[in-house]
Amino acid sequence: MQATASSPIRTPAAGPLSGLRVIELGQLIAGPFAARTLADFGAEVVKIEPPGSGDPLRQWRMLKDGTSVWWQAQSRNKRSLALDLREAEAQAIVRQLATEADVLIENFRPGAMEGWGLGPEALHALNPSLVMLRISGYGQTGPYKDRPGFGVVAEAMGGLRHLTGEPGRVPVRVGVSIGDTLASLHGVIGVLLALQHRHTTASAAMPKGQGQVIDVALYEAVFNCMESLLPEYSAFGAVREAAGSALPGIAPTNAYRCSDGYAIVAGNGDSIFRRLMQCIGRADLAADPALASNAGRVAQVEMIDAAIGDWAASRTVAEVLAALEAAQVPAGRIYTVADIAADPHYAARGMLQPTAQADGSMLMLPGFVPKLSVTPASHRRAAPALGADSDAVLREMGLNDEQIASLRARGIVA
Numbered sequence: 001m002q003a004t005a006s007s008p009i010r011t012p013a014a015g016p017l018s019g020l021r022v023i024e025l026g027q028l029i030a031g032p033f034a035a036r037t038l039a040d041f042g043a044e045v046v047k048i049e050p051p052g053s054g055d056p057l058r059q060w061r062m063l064k065d066g067t068s069v070w071w072q073a074q075s076r077n078k079r080s081l082a083l084d085l086r087e088a089e090a091q092a093i094v095r096q097l098a099t100e101a102d103v104l105i106e107n108f109r110p111g112a113m114e115g116w117g118l119g120p121e122a123l124h125a126l127n128p129s130l131v132m133l134r135i136s137g138y139g140q141t142g143p144y145k146d147r148p149g150f151g152v153v154a155e156a157m158g159g160l161r162h163l164t165g166e167p168g169r170v171p172v173r174v175g176v177s178i179g180d181t182l183a184s185l186h187g188v189i190g191v192l193l194a195l196q197h198r199h200t201t202a203s204a205a206m207p208k209g210q211g212q213v214i215d216v217a218l219y220e221a222v223f224n225c226m227e228s229l230l231p232e233y234s235a236f237g238a239v240r241e242a243a244g245s246a247l248p249g250i251a252p253t254n255a256y257r258c259s260d261g262y263a264i265v266a267g268n269g270d271s272i273f274r275r276l277m278q279c280i281g282r283a284d285l286a287a288d289p290a291l292a293s294n295a296g297r298v299a300q301v302e303m304i305d306a307a308i309g310d311w312a313a314s315r316t317v318a319e320v321l322a323a324l325e326a327a328q329v330p331a332g333r334i335y336t337v338a339d340i341a342a343d344p345h346y347a348a349r350g351m352l353q354p355t356a357q358a359d360g361s362m363l364m365l366p367g368f369v370p371k372l373s374v375t376p377a378s379h380r381r382a383a384p385a386l387g388a389d390s391d392a393v394l395r396e397m398g399l400n401d402e403q404i405a406s407l408r409a410r411g412i413v414a
Contacts (some may be wrong), residue, residue: 015042018194021259022050022103025118029151029177030135030218031107032074033184036190038103040368040377046393047075047260047384048094050086051414053081054386057365065359072357073365075383082387082414088413090100091116094257096397099126102208103191107135110145120213129208131194133187139217149218151179158222159229169381183221183385190214210354251297252304255334256312256320263312263320266330268294279327280311355379387414 020043024035027049039045046258049055058071083090095118098104103122106113113119113134120132134140137149152173155161158247160179165172191214198209240248245255245264250274252284255262267276272294277286285307297304314322317333324331333339346352351367368377390413394404407413 006298015040016372016374016378018042019295020044020103021101022105023095023097023262024044024105025113026105027108027136028057028060029074029180030183030187030216031105031133032057033181034132034133034135034191035078035105036074036076037184038190040091040379041372042378043103043377044130045078046081046097046389047078048081048083048085049209049386051084051411054080054082056148058386064363067365072355072363072383076365077380078384079381079389079393080384081390082371083380083390084412085116085118087410087412089407090320091118093394093413094118094320095123095126097393098123098130101127101130103131103133103136104174104197105187105191109148110134110136110140110295117171119277121229123271124211128206128211129198130211131198131212133191133212133214133216134184135187135216138383139220140213140215145205151177151181151183151218154183154218155177157219160222162241163240165242167242169242182225183216183218186224187214187216209271219271223278224280245270246301248292251301252308254305254308256305256309258312258317258320261317262334263324264332264334265308265312265320265324270294272329274328274329276282276308279323280308280327282307282311347366353379355382358385391414 009246017038020037020038022038022043022241024032024034024043024045024047032047032055035047039251043328047055050079053059055071058067060068061070076318083093085091085094094116098118114122123130123132133156136145137154138144138147146247152161155174156171158179161171163171164174174203180308196213198211200209202209203325229240232240247253247268253266253268255264263360265276267273274286285304291300291304291366304391315323321331321333335343340346341352349367350371352366353365353367354362357364371377390408391404394407394413399407404413
C-alpha cells in the first residue's frame with residue numbers, strides 16, 4: 001500500500017513518550033525541532049500552522065514537488081491542523097486542545113500567545129498540569145525580550161560567532177542553524193524535567209501533577225555551551241579569540257593539510273601525543289620532558305603543528321588516517337554529505353533512514369538520536385501535508401461534520 005502524507009508507514013513498538021499529547025504552535029526551527037524530537041520517541045504531536053501557507057519551512061531551501069525536503073525531516077511523526085490563530089474560534093480550539101494536552105510548545109515573540117488568550121495564566125487555569133515550552137530570541141523577561149530574535153543573532157550574542165573563522169578575518173557562521181537547534185535541545189531537556197516534576201507532584205487534587213513554564217532563550221542556549229569562556233574572563237580578563245581550526249589552550253589539535261585535502265588530528269592527551277610523535281618520526285619530541293604535559297605543548301604549539309604539518313603534507317588523507325589509526329591517535333577526514341551517505345558506520349548505526357513519501361518515492365532522512373536499548377525512537381508517519389489531519393483532530397475534540405464545514409467555509413480551518 002502506498003504511504004500517504006499522514007499515514008503510518010510502519011508499526012514499530014511504542015516509544016517511551018507514547019501517550020504524551022503535545023501541541024506544537026511554533027514555526028521554522030526551534031519549536032518544531034523540539035516537538036519532532038518528542039514525536040520521534042512516541043509523543044502524539046499535533047502541529048498547528050496557518051491555513052494557506054503553513055509553516056514557512058515548507059518552502060525553505062530545496063523543494064521536491066513544491067515542498068521542502070527539510071520539511072520531511074522536521075515534521076515526521078506529526079499531524080497537521082491548519083488554524084488561523086487570529087480568529088477567536090481558532091483560539092478557542094487551541095484552548096480546548098490544551099485542556100487535554102500534556103505539553104504545549106511555542107516559539108513566537110513574547111506576548112503573542114497572551115494576545116491570543118493563550119498565555120500560561122489562561123492555559124493553566126484550564127489545565128494546571130500543562131507543561132508549556134516557550135522558546136524565543138531573548139527570553140520572556142528582561143530589557144531585550146521584545147526584540148525579534150533569530151538563531152544567527154543569538155549565536156553572535158551568545159559568544160559563538162566571535163570564535164568562528166580565521167584570526168583577523170570576518171567571523172563566519174556555523175553552516176547550520178546551530179543556535180535554534182541548541183535551544184530546541186535545551187527545551188526538550190526542560191520538558192522532560194518538568195514532566196518528572198509533574199509526576200512527583202501528582203495528588204488526589206491534581207492527578208497529573210503540577211505543570212509549569214519552561215523559558216528558553218536562543219542566546220542563552222548558545223552561551224550555555226561556551227565552555228570556559230566566562231570563567232577565563234572573570235579570572236584573568238582573557239577574551240578568547242577566533243583560532244581557525246585549532247583548539248586554543250589544548251595542543252595539538254588542528255586540521256592539517258595533506259596532499260589531497262585535510263585531516264583533523266587530535267593528539268592532545270599526554271600518552272596520545274607521545275604515540276603521535278612516534279608515528280610521524282619525531283621520537284625526540286615524544287621524549288621531550290618539556291612537552292609531556294598540555295601546558296608545555298601549548299607553549300610550543302607552533303613548532304608541534306609544523307612538525308605534524310610537514311609529515312602530513314606529503315601523504316594523502318587516507319594514508320595519514322591509516323597511520324594514525326594504527327597508532328591509536330584520534331583523527332578523521334572532513335566529511336561532506338556525500339561522504340556521510342556513503343559511510344558504512346553511519347549505515348550500521350541506522351543514521352541513514354530511507355523513508356517512503358506520499359508519492360511512493362523514497363527519501364533519505366537522518367536517523368534517531370539518542371539510541372535507547374528498550375524504547376528506541378521510530379518513524380511512524382511521514383511529514384503531513386498542510387491541514388491533512390484537521391478534520392480528524394477536530395472530530396476527536398467532538399466537533400461534527402457541520403461544525404467543521406462551517407469553520408472551513410470561513411477560512412478558520414483548512
